[in-house]
Amino acid sequence: MPRDDTPATTTPGAPGPEASAQELPASPARRKALPSAGRLGGVLTAVVLVAAGGGLVSAAALSPQDSASSRPVEAPLAAVPAGSSIGVCPGPARLLEGAPVGTDPQFSPESATARSDVNAVVLGSSGGVLPGSRLASLAGTALVELAPAAPESGSSAPAAPESASSAPSGGPPVQAAGVVSQRGVDGVSVLSADAQNGRQAAAGAVMRYAADDGDLRGSAAVACQQPANDLWLVGANTSLGRTAVLNLTNASSSPATVSLDLFGAKGQIQAPGSRGLLVAPGTTRSVILGGLAPGQERLSVRVRSAGGPVAAAIQQSVLRGLTPGGVEFIAPAAAPALRQVVTGVDIQDPAGLADLTGKPGFGDAGPALQITVPGSADAVVAVKLFGRDGQKALPGGGAVTAKAGSVTEIPLSGVPAGPYTVAVSSDVSFTAAARVTRGLAAADPVDFAWSAASARLGSQHVVPVPGSGERHLVFGAPEGRATITYTPVTADGKIRAAAAADIAGGTTASIAVPAEVEGSALVGYLVSAAGDPAYGAVLVQQDGRPDVSTVAIAPGAAGQEQVPVTLGY
Known part of the structure; x- marks a missing residue:
């Protein structure tokens, strides 16, 4: 190498x-x-399958063939x-x-x-x-x-x-x-x-x-x-x-x-x-x-x-x-695609943000969306912002041309304070992330976070939450309607009673995370989504302090994969 x-x-x-x-x-x-024995085992299995396929091809190539009876055969899938x-x-x-x-x-x-x-x-x-x-x-x-x-043979794991x-x-x-x-x-x-x-x-x-x-x-x-x-x-x-x-x-x-x-x-x-x-x-x-x-x-x-x-x-x-x-x-962030969704974007008071970002050196102290277009063609981008009670219009409008091979920034200030979901679509593939800021006094320390574009929520996600601070689950449904089920997991290892949130299309919901459930510290959630596409993140702040963090919800666990085995040479 x-x-x-x-x-x-x-x-x-x-x-x-x-x-x-x-x-x-x-x-x-x-x-x-x-x-990483599990992963290596999967790779070796695939190698054996490919090698076996190569043997079949060699045997077929040596045997007489009737061209009139030949027909295309789809590549089989191997687990x-x-x-x-x-x-x-x-x-x-x-x-x-x-x-x-x-x-x-x-x-x-x-x-x-x-x-x-x-x-x-x-x-x-x-x-x-x-x-x-x-x-x-x-x-x-x-x-x-x-x-x-688990032992390789014999009795099962305890x-x-x-x-x-x-x-x-x-x-x-x-x-x-x-x-x-x-x-x-x-x-x-x-x-x-x-x-x-x-x-x-x-x-x-x-x-x-x-x-x-x-x-x-x-x-x-x-x-x-x-x-x-x-x-x-x-x-x-x-x-x-x-x-x-x-x-x-x-x-x-x-x-x-x-x-x-x-x-x-x-x-x-x-x-x-x-x-x-x-x-x-x-x-x-x-x-x-x-x-x-x-x-x-x-x-x-x-x-x-x-x-x-x-x-x-x-x-x-x-x-x-x-x-x-x-x-x-x-x-x-999510790999480049024609549509990206960012949630967990908490925006502060617009008047305070305008005053702070107008000061020299504080241009990056306000919320903004950054779009990266890796290809050779410019992207015509449409940006929509969804809050608790529906879509909010961006002061500069929602249509922007993002230059090819570069990073374009779109300010997100000027809308009422609160949590938002940002939905972005384009005719050219791109990736994106949003800056979230906290603190409005130039003389005092401030903080920021980046919320990256993430994948659509599926049937089961393990969502650990940080152990301290004011924590919120933030869910957004840009279109249609979604039902989110979230089940607490506590420090004693117990899976607690599930709760559900019905999210209307074009809105964002914020759910406070308690410090404890039934006397045990809350460590995380099991999250599932049904209905139209929904997205989620964890937003962490600190009471009385300008601290902020965001954590996107990771994709769920993968099951047994199937890969095509091509019989050819």
Whole structure:
């Protein structure tokens, strides 16, 4: 595999556009890859099937054929066993200090009050058996063991504790729930759950960072991510006082060679050092985006990996002079498509926003939608904003032309305060994310979050919620009508009584998350949607503080896949 051996360079001092490092190697302490036997088993099965298909083709090619009787045959589908569920949680936000040439990045303590923790939920079978599952460090050290791996032969895995398999009377079949509640972390962590009964385990985790002081004051929450080979991240900023660090994590046992495609406000950016970045198994590699694309107020990154899949997140922070402007983990958005939906967009008072964003240096302190068009044709975009009581007209109208190969920003201020869902459609594929802001006083610290375009809600999603703050489930139904069922899961492992919300088309609903249910801390929900397309996110704020975070609801677990086996040569 190609490898970039160009040494990293960093200008000592404060981070930002002055930093010239283009890429930063992974920490040498992280070398042990996590096991992924389930996934490898599926891949090997597919390889055997393809090899078998090749043998059939060879035999057919050697035997006499009657051309008159030949006819096209559809490629058969072969079942591939489901692999393990993997969720990679980024490490806590850290203040970049700079690094000498050719060494790992140096980070200062983020603050005296910073804290980071993980909440996670793993579901078992209807018979009350949890899949083998654990929360571990990237190096493989177990942090929380939820259930041991099932033995390869002989007796079945032990059943979950009685408290973890209780279900409300008259409810769905009894199901086990393994729970991680506010487990403190100081680095990258990985939630893994083995496949069970031929299906991928339903599992999810969320990491939250919060600090009351320091340059990285604020809060940031991010869903722990299933690694992939093609990811889009929207919302980075490398202009003066803004720092964006892309963290690439390889939790597999195969090396990953990563290439970055960078898109700015004026088009695609050709950056030396953005190709052939090697991420070794069981490591994280950090890339200072200001070294690749300095001075970009709007920057989107496409991450493509050859070899092992990777998880990617951008640590974005703002410092206006000596005043903290917030911190966030930018998570991947939905892949480019003709329609995107973003929810969890909470907008503040329009008059206060107009006053704040009119001040020098505060142009990015207001809500906005960013659209990235990766193709060669401009996109004619229609933007609709749906609040609690229906659609709200944007002051600048809802029709915009987004230039090809660039990032276009559309302000979302000027509408009444409240939670919104943004529906965007175009004649050209694009991806999108919305900036959410909190705080209206220029002299005080403010915070921001990015809510990425997400997939339509399906039949079952595991939605862990951060362990503190004012939390809300935000659901939007751009058209038609949808019914959302949300079932609490508490820290004692119990699946509580379900509730339902009927959402009218063209509206957004916000549901407060309680701190406890029947005396036990709430850790997450099981969410299902029926009816017309609906979308969801978790919005986290803090009473009396300008803190804000958003977490998109991840897709549900995949079942047994079927892949076509082509008999040809």
